[in-house]
Amino acid sequence: MIPTGHWSQPLFSATMATTATNAGYVDTLGYDFAEIVVQGPTHVAGNLPATLKLSHSTGTIASNGTDIEAFVGGTSVVSGSTGFVIPASTTVVTSGYAVKFLVDCRVRERYLGIQYTPGTSTSHEVAFTCNLYRGEIAPDSAADAGVTGLITEA
Numbered sequence: 522m523i524p525t526g527h528w529s530q531p532l533f534s535a536t537m538a539t540t541a542t543n544a545g546y547v548d549t550l551g552y553d554f555a556e557i558v559v560q561g562p563t564h565v566a567g568n569l570p571a572t573l574k575l576s577h578s579t580g581t582i583a584s585n586g587t588d589i590e591a592f593v594g595g596t597s598v599v600s601g602s603t604g605f606v607i608p609a610s611t612t613v614v615t616s617g618y619a620v621k622f623l624v625d626c627r628v629r630e631r632y633l634g635i636q637y638t639p640g641t642s643t644s645h646e647v648a649f650t651c652n653l654y655r656g657e658i659a660p661d662s663a664a665d666a667g668v669t670g671l672i673t674e675a
Contacts, residue, residue: 561618569609
């Protein structure tokens with residue numbers, strides 16, 4: 522059987538204006554690995570978020586965390602500040618924008634934060650979710666797994 526992970530409620534989901542930066546966090550206590558997915562709307566060719574980055578901290582205010590260089594996006598990789606190029610589509614995306622971060626929580630502080638600023642000229646919806654894996658104790662109930670219903674194969 523595939524081990525059950527813990528699904529964190531969406532970090533945030535919002536309609537964002539061009540200059541708005543939203544931030545959210547997830548508590549990784551007891552888990553070794555996080556998978557954070559950023560889901561955005563369809564967008565025109567070459568457009569990309571203005572800010573897309575992860576931080577870690579001992580508190581729950583994402584904007585107060587320390588940036589994790591490998592997970593700070595930019596238009597180019599710059600040693601000491603950005604670790605990846607924020608992907609943009611080369612054609613109009615019809616299924617939406619999605620970026621996945623795979624994070625080793627064993628070397629991070631307890632809370633992971635994410636910050637996002639859209640790069641489009643209009644407001645749009647964006648959502649962030651997180652799955653936590655390799656927990657100290659495997660969740661065996663819906664509540665422990667962070668969901669309303671947990672269905673497994675016997």
